[in-house]
Amino acid sequence: MMRQFSDVVKVTIFVFVLFSIFPLSTWAKEAIPVAEDPEIEKRMLALTVDLRCLVCQNESIADSRAEFSNDIRREIREQIKDNKTDKEIVQFLVDRYGDFVLYNPPMKPTTVLLWFGPAILFSIGLGSLIVYLKRRRLQIEDVSLSQEQLKEAEALLNEDKKGKNV
C-alpha cells in the first residue's frame, strides 16, 4: 500500500517535471509565419517602412504592432496579391489617409514650407551671422598712433616693468 502510494507520487512528480520541461503551449501551435509568400512579405515591408502608423505617433507601419497597422499590412498584402504596383498601393492609402501617411511627403503648395522651411531658416541664420561679423570687423578700426602716443605707451610699459622689479 505504502509502496503503491509512493509510486503514484513518483508518477505525479514525473509528469509534473515533464510538463515543466515541455510546456503545453509549445505543442499548441508553431508560430504562424507572417505570410505564406516571403516575396510578398518583402515588398510589403519595403512599402510600410515609409508609411506612418496614424494611431501611434512616429512609428512606421512596419514597426508598429497596433491594430491599425495590422489592418494596413493585411490590406497591402492583399493588394500585392492582386498584382497592384507599389505606386497604386501607396496612392490607395494616400487617397484615404492623406499625405500624412507618407514619411516622404510629396512637394505641393501645402508642403512647400515643410520642404524648404529648414533651408530658409538656415539661410536666415547664416545671413545674419555674416552681417554681424562684417559689422564687427568695421567697428574694429586700425588706428595708427602718432610718435608722441607711441612714446607715451612705451613709457607706460617701462613703468610697469620697473614696478615689477621693485
Add this chain to the structure above:
Amino acid sequence: MMRYLMPLAIFMVLAVFLLIGLTLNPRQVPSPLIDKPAPKFQLNQLHEPDKIMSSEDNLGKVWMLNVWASWCVACRDEHPLLVQLANSGIIPIYGLNYKDERNTALQWLKRYGDPYAISIVDTDGKVGINYGVYGVPETYVIDKEGIIRHKQIGPVTVDSLEKTILPLIKELQNQA
C-alpha cells in the same frame, strides 16, 4: 537698443508659434475625403444579418455615418449625444459597427441606447479603411449627393455639434 529688442522680437515670434502648436491636436489628421464621394459599401445589417444596406440607399438625404464599436471607450462618451440627436429627428444616423462582435455590439446598444436608423457591420474593417478610419469613434456628415462634407475624428461633443455639425446639416438640408 536694437540689440536688446531683436532677441525679444525673435523670442516673441517663437513663443507665438509654440503657443499655436500647443492648441493643435497631433492626432487630428485632415481627411482627404472631405468633398469627395463617400466610398460605396454594401454591408450586412447588425440587427438583421441577412439584410444588406447599401450606401446608395441614402442618396437624396443628408445623413450621418458614425463609426463605433463596443470595445471603444470614447464611443461611450459621445453616445448620449448621438441618442439625443437621433431623438430630435434632425438627421438620420447610421452606425458602422467597426471590427466588433455581433453579440457584444447588440448588448452594448441595448445598454446605452440605439440611436442608429440602421447599424451595419464591418467585421474586418475593410470599409473602415476605405473611409480612412484610424481612430474610433469617427463621424461623417454626408450630403444628398453622397459627398462627404465633414469628418469628426474622436467623440462628437456638444461644442462640435453646436458650432460645426448642426449648422452644416442645416445648410446641406436646405440645398436642393
